[in-house]
Amino acid sequence: MDKFESMRIFTRIVELKSFTRAAEDLGYPKSTVTNAIKQMEARLRVRLLHRTTRQVTATLDGEAYYVRCARLLADLEETENVFSEAAANPGGKLRVDMHGPLGRHFVLPLLDQFCARYPNIELQIGMGDRLVDLVRENIDCVLRVGELRDSSMVARRVASLEQVTCASPAYLKLHGEPRTVEELARHRAVNFFSAQTGKFYPFEFKVGGAIREVALNGTVSLNNADAYIQCCRSGFGLIQLPRYSVAPLIAAGELCEVLADYRPNPSTVSVLYPHHRQLSPRVRVFVDWLASVFVAVG
Known part of the structure; x- marks a missing residue:
């Protein structure tokens, strides 16, 4: 197994807090996932994960390694997409989070238009009011109302609400x-x-x-x-x-x-996404579509 695939396994374990769930998500036997982590820890000579009967959590070294792995994997995928047919016809899973009432009123009634235009994109939409951690929770972009406090994110204003x-x-x-x-x-x-x-x-x-x-x-x-x-x-x-x-x-x-x-x-409505996701074709087309949805709002 190459290093990039081992990194992908490791990041999903951290995000899902489970070897079993990560194996199911990636389509591997649990033994393959377990062996990949053992080999990774042996190669790096550090312990990356705490394992208990209830869940799996990252060690301090694992936390630092996770951030770097997530960035490398995203950069690899997005770099390949830019130079492939995916740039013109994006596909894959797009994880989005949005303020519930905002999503129900403006986005969901028109969502079928986006799906018809980009049938190869699989949307996974969370709708709530909590502040999500985009990097840790592997979320591609969020739609939020109000003052923006996270300067580490790329923000695009799409509307103002009276x-x-x-x-x-x-x-x-x-x-x-x-x-x-x-x-x-x-x-x-x-x-x-x-x-x-x-x-x-x-x-x-x-x-x-x-x-x-x-x-x-x-x-x-x-x-x-x-x-x-x-x-x-x-x-x-x-x-x-x-x-x-x-x-x-x-x-x-x-x-x-x-x-x-x-x-x-008026309150500002913005789309936020991590800097390392700004080249992703599927993120780009979704953000552009959201902007078009709100264009009539102002």
Whole structure:
């Protein structure tokens, strides 16, 4: 077995945390996978993996070796693709992660168009709000909303989403409609918190050309977008989110926009991918397609 194939086996074991699952994923007998790692560790004279009855994890040396292997394998595949028919007709598995509501509203309704155009690409799509590790989890690209903090990734802006603050008619009848940001002191909110940190996201309003953050008290806090909207409809308080997600409810009179004169800046929608994936034909065509999906959004 050549070194590159041994590296491929090693990286899948680290990613899947299992010899058995890696063997199944790559189509090898488990004995072949086990022997490949034994030979690799003997050649390098270091222990790469911790093995327990529950899972397999990388040692410190294994972590460092994994990062280098993943980069080398990606570079090898993408370099070959550039000089092959795959550049014109890309194929293979493309692992994507995207914000759930964003994907359901904009991407999934048009996904059949991408699949028809590139039938040889097999899509594996994760949809959630957690921040994924693209390199460690072997994900090719992610679609995210908001401020970008990871400068190690290539980022392509594809849209801006207008933000609105809403309440239900029942809530406004009981508590009145806030006309200024100062009046929010006597109002309540349905608060949204980060699944990663547990911290609440403050409301934002543009006052005199500057963004002002406001924290509101509330009875209910959630980390799910659908539940967030439902609690607002039930009269628990104000919410703030992209207009697209509540536009039909506003049009139907089930929710009302408030403080429209103080809307915050639009949220940026971006596609992120590792630097070493930017030459991949399948990543390139998917990113270009996503940009076309959002072109009407702005």
